[in-house]
Amino acid sequence: MKTSELRIxxxxxxxxxxxxxxxxxxxxxxxxxxFQVFVPEMFVAGGVAPIPLTxxxxxxxxxxxxxxxxxxxxxxxxxKVYSLNEFNVAIINDKFRLWIEVEEDKYYSFAWxxxxxxxxxxxxxxxxxxxxxxxx
Numbered sequence: 377m378k379t380s381e382l383r384i385x386x387x388x389x390x391x392x393x394x395x396x397x398x399x400x401x402x403x404x405x406x407x408x409x410x411f412q413v414f415v416p417e418m419f420v421a422g423g424v425a426p427i428p429l430t431x432x433x434x435x436x437x438x439x440x441x442x443x444x445x446x447x448x449x450x451x452x453x454x455x456k457v458y459s460l461n462e463f464n465v466a467i468i469n470d471k472f473r474l475w476i477e478v479e480e481d482k483y484y485s486f487a488w489x490x491x492x493x494x495x496x497x498x499x500x501x502x503x504x505x506x507x508x509x510x511x512x
Contacts, residue, residue: 379405379415381499382397382400382405382457382496382498383397383495383498383499383502384397384398384399384400384496385397385498385502385508386424386425386494386495386498386499387427387494387495387498388426388495389424389426389427390407390409390411390413390423390424390425391423391424394427395407395408395409395411398406402463403415405424407424409415415482421511426492426493426494426495426498427493427494427495428492428493428494429472429491429492429493429494429497431456431458431467433494433497434458434465435458435512436511436512437460437497437509437510437511438460438498438512439458439459440459440460441456441457441458441461442457442458442459442464445457445459445464445466455467455468461478462477463476463501463504464476464477465491465497466488471490472490472491472492472497473488473489473490473491474488474489474490474491474497475488475489476499476504497509
């Protein structure tokens, strides 16, 4: 993970605690509860790590299981799918794949994007909706 991937509001793990980024300068990242980490040492001595995306995180962000979207006709298989409005996350072979549905005359699906970390899901959601993906 690079510091350039992070935004204020992203969740990270520090010493087994989940903390939200509350601010940043060129040299320091500020985390909630008064924690701060120097950027050059952030991922080594600072004990900060990205949070792997797991199925447990999706409902915490408001995603719900969508039984209607799990069947893959091309592969003739069923995958568990979580949805939040037009955002969909399918779990296929232990990987989280995001796609978006936009309804105009018919549904259009964007290409699948594999997401490994919580901050990546937050950043994609923000980039497309201009809204924070907050814990519910």
